[in-house]
Amino acid sequence: MDTSKYKALYLQETSEHISGIEKGLLALEKGDADATTVDHLFRHYHSIKGMSASMGYEPIQKLAHAQEDLLDRIRQKRMTATPTVTDALLRCLDGLKALLKRVEDGGALNLDIAPLYASIKDAIEGRLDQAAMTAPAAGRPAAGRPAPDAAAPGASGAAELKLSHVMKVEGKVFDDLMATVGDLIMALSTFKAISHGSRSIELKEGVYMLGKHINALHNNILSARMLPIEDLTEGLPRVIRDMSQKSGKEVELRIEGASLRLDRSTLEGLGAPLVHIIRNCVDHGIESVDERLRAGKPRSGVIQIKAYSKRDKVIIEVSDDGRGINAARIKEKARARGVAEERLRAMTDKDALMLVCLPGVSGADVVTDTSGRGVGMDVVKGVVEGLGGAIGISTVPGAGTRIDMELPLTTSIIKALLVTEGPELFLLPISRIERVLEVHRNEISGGRFSYDGAVVPVISLGAALGMAEAPERDYYSLIIVHGRTLSGVSPAVEAETREVAAIRVDAFGDEIDAYIRPLAPPISRLWGASGITVMGDGRAVFLLDVSQIVSKALLTA
Amino acid sequence: MSKRRVLIADDLLFFRAALRDILERGGYEVIGEAANGAEAFDKARTLSPDIVILDVVMPVKTGIDAAREISHLNMPLKIVMCSSLGYEPIVEEAIRAGACAYILKPLNEEAVLQTLVSLEADTP
CATH class of the missing domain: 2.40.50.180 (CheA-289, Domain 4)
Structure with a gap:
C-alpha cells in the first residue's frame, strides 16, 4: 500500500482517537467509567493499532496493541482498572503522542517504547500492583525498571495546550487572505463614496453587488478561521489531573460553552494564559483537602470555565471556589514594590486586585504567601490585551476568585x-x-x-x-x-x-x-x-x- | 461481466479510503460507504450491492451483528469481513453470521483482490 497518500488521514483520525483515549482514561481513573467508556477505549486503541499496522508504524502498533489487549481484559472484567493501571495507560498515552508527533514531523520512530510496553505487559500479568505495593509511592513504575517517562521526550509538555494539527499549515494563508480582504473592503469604501454622490443607477447597483460579494468572502474567511473553544480546553482535564496529583489537592473541572467559536489566532494565543490561570487556581486558589474540610467546603475544589458571547465579544470566565485573594495583602506587596502611597489609598479593593498584574507584584514571594496568587498574571494580561481583549479579576476572600477575559470575536x-x-x-x-x-x-x-x-x-x-x-x-x-x-x-x-x-x-x-x-x-x-x-x-x-x-x-x- | 458493485463499512475513513482505492484499481465499483454497522445494514438494503465488506469493530453496531442482519435479508450478495482481529472465535462467529470470506488487516492489495475473485468461484 502506498502509505504516504494516507498519512494526513492517518494523523487526523489518530488524533481524534487520542483525544477519545485521554477523556476515557481520565474517566477510568476517577472511577466513573461505565461499560460504554471501556468499550470506546478499546475501540480507540484498536483503531490506532489497525491504522498504524497498515502504515507500517511498528512501535505505535505494538504499543497500541498491548493497550488494546489490556482494555479487552478490563472490558471482559478479567481485571480491574486500578490507579496504577490507569497511570501506566496515561504514561503510554504520552508515548503514543510523542510517536505520533514524530510521524507528523516526518522523523524516525526510534523512541524506546520498551519500558512502556513492559509496564502494560506487567499490568496484564498483574505484576504492576504487586510492585506498587512494595513501593508505596502510587504510580511509580515496577521496581528495577527505568521510568517510562524516559521513553517519551517531547510528551512531557502535557501542560501545553495545542490545537488540532489538521489546519495548522494553513494559518498563514488565512492571515494573508484576511489582509487582502481587508484591503478590498477599504477599496470598496472609496467606491461606496463615489456611488453615493453619483446619479448612475448602474454604478450604484454594481457597487452594491461588489459589496455584497466582498462581504460574503469576508464572512467565509472569518468562519474558516473560527475554531471551537473546545479545541483548546480539550487538553485541560489532563493538565489539571497532573497538577492536582502533584499538589495532592482534589480538583474538578467544569466547562460551559465550549462549542463557542473564536478566531483561530485568538484561540491559539489563549493557550498559555489559560494554563497560567488554571495553574494559579490549583496552586494558590484551591486549598488542600484538610483546609477545605475545616472551612466547611466540599473535599474537591471546582474550577469552572464559562464561555459566552456578548455583542461582538466573547467572555471567558475562569473561576475557582478556593480561598480568594486578600486585596490588602496585595496592596502591601505593591507598596513594598514602590507603588505610591496616595495611589494605593485611592484604590478600591477591585482596583488593587489588578495590581497582581504588575510584574513586580507577581513576584515569587507573593506566590508562596497564602493570600496571594500571581504567577505570570502580568504575562496573562499582556497576552489578552495583545489579542485586543481585556482582563478583569474579582474575588471573595474565602469563597473564590474569578478571572474574566473579554476577547474580540474576530480580529482585524x-x-x-x-x-x-x-x-x-x-x-x-x-x-x-x-x-x-x-x-x-x-x-x-x-x-x-x-x-x-x-x-x-x-x-x-x-x-x-x-x-x-x-x-x-x-x-x-x-x-x-x-x-x-x-x-x-x-x-x-x-x-x-x-x-x-x-x-x-x-x-x-x-x-x-x-x-x-x-x-x-x-x-x-x-x-x-x-x-x-x-x-x-x-x-x-x-x-x-x-x-x-x-x-x-x-x-x- | 459488468463491474461488481461493492459497499464498504469501516468506522475509519482511513480504511475506507484505502479500500476504495484498492477496489477501484481492481475494477470494482464502490457504490457506498458506511461508518458503522447500522449504516451498513441500511445501505446494504437500499443500494443492493453485490459485495459488502464489513469491519468487525465498529460503533453503534458491530460488523458481525450487521452481517447477521444483512444475511437475514436474503439478498443476492456476498459478505466479506475485514478486520485486524484474526483469532479463531471471531472468524468462526463471522462465518456463522453469514460472512463467506475474511480479510485480515493490515490491508494487502493483492490479498484483498484475490479474496474477492475467489468469491466468484462459488457463486450460487
Whole structure:
C-alpha cells in the first residue's frame, strides 16, 4: 500500500482517537467509567493499532496493541482498572503522542517504547500492583525498571495546550487572505463614496453587488478561521489531573460553552494564559483537602470555565471556589514594590486586585504567601490585551476568585463609526457606542450632559488628544460610549459601575467596516489609539481606544 | 461481466479510503460507504450491492451483528469481513453470521483482490 497518500488521514483520525483515549482514561481513573467508556477505549486503541499496522508504524502498533489487549481484559472484567493501571495507560498515552508527533514531523520512530510496553505487559500479568505495593509511592513504575517517562521526550509538555494539527499549515494563508480582504473592503469604501454622490443607477447597483460579494468572502474567511473553544480546553482535564496529583489537592473541572467559536489566532494565543490561570487556581486558589474540610467546603475544589458571547465579544470566565485573594495583602506587596502611597489609598479593593498584574507584584514571594496568587498574571494580561481583549479579576476572600477575559470575536475587521474633529478623521468602535446624538452647546453644562436619567461627563475629543483649540460651535455630536464593560461582578452591579461618558466631536459620518492594523513602533504606544486603518483614498485614520480615553476623563473629572 | 458493485463499512475513513482505492484499481465499483454497522445494514438494503465488506469493530453496531442482519435479508450478495482481529472465535462467529470470506488487516492489495475473485468461484 502506498502509505504516504494516507498519512494526513492517518494523523487526523489518530488524533481524534487520542483525544477519545485521554477523556476515557481520565474517566477510568476517577472511577466513573461505565461499560460504554471501556468499550470506546478499546475501540480507540484498536483503531490506532489497525491504522498504524497498515502504515507500517511498528512501535505505535505494538504499543497500541498491548493497550488494546489490556482494555479487552478490563472490558471482559478479567481485571480491574486500578490507579496504577490507569497511570501506566496515561504514561503510554504520552508515548503514543510523542510517536505520533514524530510521524507528523516526518522523523524516525526510534523512541524506546520498551519500558512502556513492559509496564502494560506487567499490568496484564498483574505484576504492576504487586510492585506498587512494595513501593508505596502510587504510580511509580515496577521496581528495577527505568521510568517510562524516559521513553517519551517531547510528551512531557502535557501542560501545553495545542490545537488540532489538521489546519495548522494553513494559518498563514488565512492571515494573508484576511489582509487582502481587508484591503478590498477599504477599496470598496472609496467606491461606496463615489456611488453615493453619483446619479448612475448602474454604478450604484454594481457597487452594491461588489459589496455584497466582498462581504460574503469576508464572512467565509472569518468562519474558516473560527475554531471551537473546545479545541483548546480539550487538553485541560489532563493538565489539571497532573497538577492536582502533584499538589495532592482534589480538583474538578467544569466547562460551559465550549462549542463557542473564536478566531483561530485568538484561540491559539489563549493557550498559555489559560494554563497560567488554571495553574494559579490549583496552586494558590484551591486549598488542600484538610483546609477545605475545616472551612466547611466540599473535599474537591471546582474550577469552572464559562464561555459566552456578548455583542461582538466573547467572555471567558475562569473561576475557582478556593480561598480568594486578600486585596490588602496585595496592596502591601505593591507598596513594598514602590507603588505610591496616595495611589494605593485611592484604590478600591477591585482596583488593587489588578495590581497582581504588575510584574513586580507577581513576584515569587507573593506566590508562596497564602493570600496571594500571581504567577505570570502580568504575562496573562499582556497576552489578552495583545489579542485586543481585556482582563478583569474579582474575588471573595474565602469563597473564590474569578478571572474574566473579554476577547474580540474576530480580529482585524471591525465595525466603526467615522467622526470628525477639526480637520481630522477618527474611528470609534461600534461595540463601545450606545447612542449618537446631535445637541446644542447649551445642553452641555459644566462638562456634563443629562443622558438616560443620569448625568454623564462630556469629553472633548480634541482636548483629550491635545489638538489645537477650535472655535466654539453651536451644535456638536455626542457619542455616548461605555468604557470598561468588564467589572467582574454581577450584572446588576456591573450596570451600576459601568463607565458611561459622552465623547464630543464636531460631526459624525458613516459606519464602516474597517480593516484595523495594529500600531507598529514607533507609534505603538500612542495614547488614545488602539489601531490604524488606511482609507480607500490613502488617508490614515486612527481607531480610538475608548477605555483609555474614558478612564482618563473620569479620573480628571 | 459488468463491474461488481461493492459497499464498504469501516468506522475509519482511513480504511475506507484505502479500500476504495484498492477496489477501484481492481475494477470494482464502490457504490457506498458506511461508518458503522447500522449504516451498513441500511445501505446494504437500499443500494443492493453485490459485495459488502464489513469491519468487525465498529460503533453503534458491530460488523458481525450487521452481517447477521444483512444475511437475514436474503439478498443476492456476498459478505466479506475485514478486520485486524484474526483469532479463531471471531472468524468462526463471522462465518456463522453469514460472512463467506475474511480479510485480515493490515490491508494487502493483492490479498484483498484475490479474496474477492475467489468469491466468484462459488457463486450460487
